[in-house]
Amino acid sequence: xxxxxxxxxxxxEAEPQxxxxxxxxxxxxxxxxxxxxxxxxxxxxxxxxxQYDLSKMPLCRHGDKCKIRDCxxxxxxxxxxxxxxxxxxxxxxxxxxxxxKHVRRDRIDLPVVADFTxxxxxxxxxxxxxxxxxxxxxxxxxxxxxxxxxFLQGECPFGDGxxxxxxxxxxxxxxxxxxxxxxxxDEEGGELTDNMFGNQESTTVxxxxxxxxxxxDGKPTPILEPENAxxxxxxxxxxxxxxxxxxxxxxxxxxxxxxxxxxxxxxGKQVMVFFHVSDSDHIQGAALMISMATYQETMDLEGExxxxxxxxxxxxxxxxxxPVSTAIKAAPNLLLPTxxxxxxxDMTCQTGEAVMKALWNSPIVTLYESCTGEKEPPKDEExxxxxxxxxxxxxxxxxxxxxxxxxxxxxxxxxxxxxxxxFGLPAHMRHVASEIKPGSSIFLFNVTDRLLFGIFEAVTxxxxxxxPRAFSKNPKATSSPFPVQIRVRISLECPPLEDTxxxxxxxxRTRVGGRIGPLTNAQTEAxxxxxxxxxxxxxxxxxxxxxxxxxxxxxLTPPIAMPPKKQRKQ
Numbered sequence: 001x002x003x004x005x006x007x008x009x010x011x012x013e014a015e016p017q018x019x020x021x022x023x024x025x026x027x028x029x030x031x032x033x034x035x036x037x038x039x040x041x042x043x044x045x046x047x048x049x050x051q052y053d054l055s056k057m058p059l060c061r062h063g064d065k066c067k068i069r070d071c072x073x074x075x076x077x078x079x080x081x082x083x084x085x086x087x088x089x090x091x092x093x094x095x096x097x098x099x100x101k102h103v104r105r106d107r108i109d110l111p112v113v114a115d116f117t118x119x120x121x122x123x124x125x126x127x128x129x130x131x132x133x134x135x136x137x138x139x140x141x142x143x144x145x146x147x148x149x150x151f152l153q154g155e156c157p158f159g160d161g162x163x164x165x166x167x168x169x170x171x172x173x174x175x176x177x178x179x180x181x182x183x184x185x186d187e188e189g190g191e192l193t194d195n196m197f198g199n200q201e202s203t204t205v206x207x208x209x210x211x212x213x214x215x216x217d218g219k220p221t222p223i224l225e226p227e228n229a230x231x232x233x234x235x236x237x238x239x240x241x242x243x244x245x246x247x248x249x250x251x252x253x254x255x256x257x258x259x260x261x262x263x264x265x266x267x268g269k270q271v272m273v274f275f276h277v278s279d280s281d282h283i284q285g286a287a288l289m290i291s292m293a294t295y296q297e298t299m300d301l302e303g304e305x306x307x308x309x310x311x312x313x314x315x316x317x318x319x320x321x322x323p324v325s326t327a328i329k330a331a332p333n334l335l336l337p338t339x340x341x342x343x344x345x346d347m348t349c350q351t352g353e354a355v356m357k358a359l360w361n362s363p364i365v366t367l368y369e370s371c372t373g374e375k376e377p378p379k380d381e382e383x384x385x386x387x388x389x390x391x392x393x394x395x396x397x398x399x400x401x402x403x404x405x406x407x408x409x410x411x412x413x414x415x416x417x418x419x420x421x422x423f424g425l426p427a428h429m430r431h432v433a434s435e436i437k438p439g440s441s442i443f444l445f446n447v448t449d450r451l452l453f454g455i456f457e458a459v460t461x462x463x464x465x466x467x468p469r470a471f472s473k474n475p476k477a478t479s480s481p482f483p484v485q486i487r488v489r490i491s492l493e494c495p496p497l498e499d500t501x502x503x504x505x506x507x508x509r510t511r512v513g514g515r516i517g518p519l520t521n522a523q524t525e526a527x528x529x530x531x532x533x534x535x536x537x538x539x540x541x542x543x544x545x546x547x548x549x550x551x552x553x554x555x556l557t558p559p560i561a562m563p564p565k566k567q568r569k570q
Contacts, residue, residue, distance in 0.1 A: 031050075041145075061099060070430050146171075230265075234253065235343045240390060254344070265312075280401035283324065286359050322362045327355055369506075371527075406452070407425065434461075438459060455532070458487075470485065
């Protein structure tokens, strides 16, 4: 429907006329750019396609100069793009972000008086420059809920037909979910969105953090002259050991490693210690040695003065989850401590400086998340300096070292996910899913019912199109709408967690980009524990462990799925 007086109305179109988009052959032939970012306000009335189809993607605004990794948009060469009529008249307000080609001309070739009505004709035309553009859809529940940016700048070219408010007096309240006319009020089933199709430039970078990412956040690095410092990397048995260290500000090493550290510390050098949890494939943080490593007789259980009985005081500066692959790219000479070699490795100042820079440019995460609700989690920037550890009597459900992941589904695709044993993600999330490995803890979030299901275990790493027909209505499909796929199996079947649960929101408070995406190890362990408590598995596991410690030979194995097995490295 076009209203009279529109700047796009010419000739016979100057009078109001009703047109039908149902017969338009271009209807829903291109994926909605706004729906991909979870920002489309037209809902079912949108004339663009609300489905993740790589063959129908809109053109990338950057064209063949695009530098975004795994960009899902279509890319065409600069020569194939239509010329911008506005720019040919001398000026285009969109600048380098214009969807049309900007051809530079000499001053003498430009018109003396610009005719910008030609540009309006181009905006009204279709891709071929001749076919009229589709009429705007009818107003929906989002009509006039925000101010028009053109009106605020002085004049709106859409006039009375604009869907945005021209002044405060036209503003309407945002419709609430479930209300008549509100989003989700009249729709049957929810779309698989939950902001999982966010901005390509942000959703492939950092999904979790305690503060904004960067070297300026949290405590600044204490090493100002790396060439006059010493660097070590220690191997920890579990992440909880590191959490205890952040709170107690101490760490224990063997005698041979204590001698090296004491030598550097006594020589007036700053000693930076990095920490790596066994089998996690991540570096979890960095601390500065602030005292000599001294012998602690109470910790020498074997009496040989060669066990982990040398304690030094340390001040933690950074807690994160830096992938080992990223650290090795930054410092190719990095040697990780292993049980086969030694549990503490020293490194050159060049290698230490490179690892330190990589750590300080990684997202800040917490090494422990409480799932009891007895203590309020750190808020805002407190997480950068408020290190916490679990109570000594607290037990948690065992999970594989390293991050977990939350996949998404809706009420229509959930049965297919569980039936096929395959979870999927859109193509642009391939990078963030690359950390999934066999044994990783996986959860499934139903965006329609807002329920979190688990606990699942990854059987395969993230692979493209394990089953091309999965989540597609086309039985002959060659690529799934969610091509980044993993195979899973049930590790522990539990009742789901509600998204409104305060404990769930506390655990996931630092997640960005919605529920779907990677989790820290602390978040993974806390969510798994919450689910295990709901089905009684935690109580059964504690009883079994207690009976086994007391030497009861008749202690029965819990009749439930056990935690994932450690994967042996080939």
